Amino acid sequence: MIRRRQFIALLGGVAAWPVVARAQQTTAPVIAVISGGTRANTPSRHLSAFNAALAESGYVDGQNIVADYQFLDGRFEKLPALLAQLVRRPVAVIATPASVAAALAAKAATTTIPIVFGVNDNPVRLGLVASLALPGGNLTGMNFFGQETASKRLGLLHELVPSARRVAVLINPSNSAAAEATLREVQDAAAIIGLSIDILEASSAQEIESAFATVVRERIEAIFVVSDTYFTSRRVQFATLANRYSIAMTAFVREFVEAGGLMSYGTDLAEVWRLVGSYTGRILRGAKPADLPVVQSTRFELVINLQTARALGIAIPPGVLAIADEVIE
Secondary structure (H helix, E strand, O other): OOOHHHHHHHHHHHHHHHHHHHHHHOOOOEEEEEEOOOOOOOOHHHHHHHHHHHHHOOOOEOOOEEEEEEEOOOOHHHHHHHHHHHHHOOOOEEEEOOOHHHHHHHHHHOOOOOEEEEEOOOOOOOOOOOOOOOOOOOEEEEEOOOOOOHHHHHHHHHHHOOOOOEEEEEEOHHHHHHHHHHHHHHHHHHHHHOOEEEEEEOOOHHHHHHHHHHHHHOOOOEEEEOOOHHHHHOHHHHHHHHHHOOOEEEEOOHHHHHOOOOEEEEOOHHHHHHHHHHHHHHHHOOOOHHHOOOEEOOOOEEEEEHHHHHHHOOOOOHHHHHHOOEEEO
16 A cells, blocks of 8 residues: 555656656757758758768667757748857757858857858858868858859750740849859859840749749740749749749759759759768767868759640750750650
8 A cells, every 4th residue: 555655756756757758858969950941842852861861870860869940931031040049059060951041140150069051152252161171160061053053054044945035033032142142143144145134032922923923024035043942942833833924944953843844953952961961960970060071062963844845835955955864754
């Protein structure tokens, strides 16, 4: 028979064990993963690549690490407050795949917490690292050359639609860090080719609709989507509108083409997420960001949607078909 004092002690133990369990769980390192897109529409293969790379280092979310995903839904102005919160927490690593704005905000927020980035511009020029070989601080990651490939992408669009003389370049004004360098590349390339550029802005689903309405109203013949993680999360909307209004659209990642866009040219972002996951795992195992060289993309893929081309009445030149990495039928 249990005495009253023993019974009360037993109840106290039962009430306390979840707290103890939670305390034990929180001893697992927390990594913050910041994306400019939306949770529902972030490509699953990007997240899978990140988690697979972590697993190769022996880390599994929910077992021996906690992955705290932060999706900005295109609201890049939330970054300073978010980073301040993560630094106070604090987290073990901050991962910013495919976001210049997030990488810059993270650097401004902490000089001690390791940061692993994926950026589409030269990280030395951005001030993220001292050099590619020896980053020298608490940041390292990958440069996937979004700016440098912009002129090539515009040239490929011109080859597919040589009759187009005006091209709308769509940027996200709330993510200006990712857009400015690309605009310079596109404007320089357009001047050489002889194209007229119309710069349109959008940072929400409604503004994307308005941008396409402007393209139709102004009789602009093609649209060039600047590299932006929020735009990637809205890729189905982009493809739907482009097909509805019969507009040739070029984007920076294959997911736009898989959704129905005409073409994409650039780095496969799943590889960027994989590298960020790999470096995050290595840092959790004791590596220092200062000793991990910045990786630079060496492979760029051209993906063409042949069904969309037919619907637009575009005959893909044999030379372009020959260099395409994938043709979606």
